[in-house]
Amino acid sequence: MKLVEALEALKHNAAIESPVLQVDLACGFTPLHFLTFLNAHLRAAFPGHKVQIGTGLYGDLPGTLARIEREKSSIVVAVVEWEDLDPRLGVRRLGGWRPGQLAGIVQSARDQASRLGDSLERIAQSGGVIVSAPTLPLPPFAFTPGWQSSSFENELREVVAEMMVRLSKSAGIRVVSSQRLDRISAPAERWDVKSALNTGFPYHLGHADQLAGIIARLAAAAPPKKGLITDLDDTLWMGILGEAGVDGVAWDLDHHAQKHGLYQQMLASLSEAGILIAAASKNNPALVEEAFQANRPVLARERIFPLEAGWGPKSEAVSRILRAWNIGADSVVFVDDSPLDLAEVKAVHPEMNCLLFPRDDDRAAYQLLENLRDLFGKTSLSEEDAIRMESLRTSHTVLDAARAHGYTPDDFLRDAEGKLTVTASKTPLDPRALELINKTNQFNLNGRRITEASWRQYVDDRDVFVLLASYQDKFGPLGKIAVMAGRREGKRISVDHWVMSCRAFSRRIEHACLLYVFRKLEVEEALFDFAPTARNGPLQDFFAELGGGAPGAAFSLTAQRLSEKCPPVHLRVEELPDE
């Protein structure tokens, strides 16, 4: 983005009633054009929001952070440069670069990094924090020639590395990736010494743009994709199984097929991080199973569910996988080496991200791995990530078996020994609640996404209740799968957010949640801030079932109506005490 484009973008204001995204920028330099780029990128990342950015005093990063601590800002962006650790590491102060001063510079940088880390961790307790480590080159302050790295330079880099290790482990703090920034903003072209000396703004425009862009992405924290469907032949492994046989497929260096092994390694990693992995292959099913058993790929057979092998169109196999996963095509990535199959799947599922596996291009294959990490990357992992695939597989196995034995849904639910565990604790606030609100589509009251800062602000309201429910039955746990949040107003509650994971459908957990909230809060009516979306059909059906017709914009339900319409709920409900 050019500066003129960023300024142009700032001329278009959000509607007056739009929610405000309050951001505080803490940096030691004059923010000038960086502020413009950050504003423009944040507006693009948060459409429909009014972005307001506060700044602090020039040259006083610690002071700005101290003010933000007192005022409890929402999103805080801290851009640290070397001169914030010691002013002698900049070019606008003349404190000296004499050899006798160098150890002192390192020590003062170490002390300052510690203080900044403390301050940022305190701020993160009440709002999201994004931190950028120094992006500019160190000045020629040490006595070694430029091609020799001095101990002082290395100690300073150690100071920063320790600070970033600490901050990246802190809840609520996200650190800008130096590696990604290096790729999109060449380190040698970041520093604008003329501008630094004359205006106090040290960045070339291109660097300011790229750094602001990464920070906006971190602030927006787009939800990752949920599932990946992969082809097998010439994708998961090199070779055509039906032609080469079980022993003829490969994914290692010896067979010049290492990119397939790396791809498997990536999929195994994604699977362990809670991403659903399935396969759709035009193949003989028995031969595929034999290949997995005989060859033990890096991606174990157990990590793939479902595995669709057959001779029908790929799009039909993909449709069956989507039904088994119960998630939308827009949350899924499909990878295949055949442009024809990709086009066929894309025609049927236009929302799906269809990616070519470049079987003849090592460089492009490596880029695919990086692309997959970007599409599926998560800020942190939860307990639910570890059990997602297994719970899904178990549910299907059990339901299939139940249907085969002629069980009715009631028979099945009665025998499942389901238990719903509900917590209303807001301290500490479980990050899973916001994650569910922002990633759930089908059973979602209104489809509204909410920023971490807005969520914290909302939950801090003493009248707001948040119920987080987890489920398990004799077949295993599903983890934390439902959230309801709203306000209690006398004998009525207003529900602002209500979501439930698609893995938890068909267990009457939604009925149990309603019964619980009426009883627990001793209310007679619930008013839901409902809005139909293109995706929340299951919730609309549920409301229609209870209300006797299509729900309106503010769906209302009384305790009496619920008791009349509610089918038998075979769940035991337990409450977790507040911590």
Next chain:
Amino acid sequence: MNDLEARLARCFAAAFPGIDPSVITSASLETEEAWDSVAAVTLVTLIEEEFGVQMDLEALEHLSSFSSILNYLSGLPSIR
């Protein structure tokens, strides 16, 4: 308005968001309330970005109107 004037006018429109397009060519430090130090730095940066030039700091002191900047740019070998 020739191409040079049009490109410079675009820079002025970006640096002074509220400016009436019809008065851009007559804009100066005296006529534009928003022409403060930050706006001046932004304007210079926009001109450098648009025309791919580095502006001479000494010359900047005399560049306080649309017409003076237009004359300055017209005299640069890389622009002519």
